[in-house]
Structure formats: C-alpha cells, structure tokens
Amino acid sequence: DAGITQSPRHKVTETGTPVTLRCHQTENHRYMYWYRQDPGHGLRLIHYSYGVKDTDKGEVSDGYSVSRSKTEDFLLTLESATSSQTSVYFCAISFAGGRQETQYFGPGTRLLVL
C-alpha cells in the first residue's frame, strides 16, 4: 500500500465553520490531489499540487483552498463549510506528472456539514 494517510477520517461540523483536512504521504511523490466523491458523480478533482507551494484548481474548486508547504503534506481547507460540501474526500498522489499517471488514493475523510 502507498503510504498515504488522511486525517481526520470522520468529521461532523456546522455550516459556516472552517474545516481543514490533511493528507500526509511517505512516498516523496511530487504530485498530490484532492477529490470529492458523491453518489452519481464519481470522483471530482478539487485542487492539485505539482510541487511545494505549486497548486492549481480542478473541476470543482469553488469554496475550497489548499496549501502545500512540505512535500509530504497537502491541506484542504473549507473556509466556511456549507451543506453542499458534505461528501467523502480523497487525497491521491502520483509519482509522475500528468493526471494520466497512476494515482494512489488515501482511505478518505467522511465530512458531514450540518
């Protein structure tokens, strides 16, 4: 298994509160990704990173921000959580560039926004 951990694994929060999810990897992979998974939509890319302090937006980036100050950590922040952000969030990493490369996924974080 790729060394990817996500924390927390489960979180319940209230609308309007900030939330930060953490992805930690021990593989020293350059590329890291945040996805959300919702029924009927599959996985949708929120943001990705191609190096320390190098990030870019994905398909559904509104309401989310990210930071990557170290190779091993990629943080996803919901500045003011909304009920529409209730979802399962997955972090992924890849060794090579390009989203066509093999991505290794973490175990996910289940977020409920009340």
Place this chain on the structure above:
Amino acid sequence: TQLLEQSPQFLSIQEGENLTVYCNSSSVFSSLQWYRQEPGEGPVLLVTVVTGGEVKKLKRLTFQFGDARKDSSLHITAAQPGDTGLYLCAGAYNNNDMRFGAGTRLTVKP
C-alpha cells in the same frame, strides 16, 4: 451530465456468473483507467489502456479499449464474492484533464 457514462449503475449476480460493465463517452480519450473501490477505502488502479482496440487481461478480468478510444468494457469471468466493489473508469483527455465516471456497483453473492 457525466462526461463518462458507466453502465449498469448497479449489478447483483451469483458467484460463478460472467458479467460485463461499460464506460462510454462522446469524447476521445488519450488513455483510460479502471479502478476498484471497496467500502471505506480509496480506489485502487486495476489497469490502464492506451491504444485503440487494446485488450488487457488481469486473471479473470478482461479490459477492452474501443477502437475509436471513446469507450471501454470490463468483463469478469466466473465472478467471486471478492470481486464485490465499485468499479470506476477514468478517462484522460488530450488537454491533460482526467474525469471519472460515477461507477458500477457490483455485488457477487455466494
């Protein structure tokens, strides 16, 4: 509207049966990946197909990429309960974008 349509959405079969699931798009893929996801876990890559018409086999699983690179299929022979899971396809496009389908949820009953 999903860029990639997977069908069927749900499939429940008995152990030993064969099945095929599909991934279709109106767009051309530069490559396509199949993943399997078990409950409470992240997706795990099964295969990547790149060439139109390509067929890859992984034990009892056969993956085919359409000649026009717009569709793909996954065939499982003699399904086992361990094959139960959510099967996702992910298509990569020439602009370096990649999109996932919503998945086929397979249940194999003993």
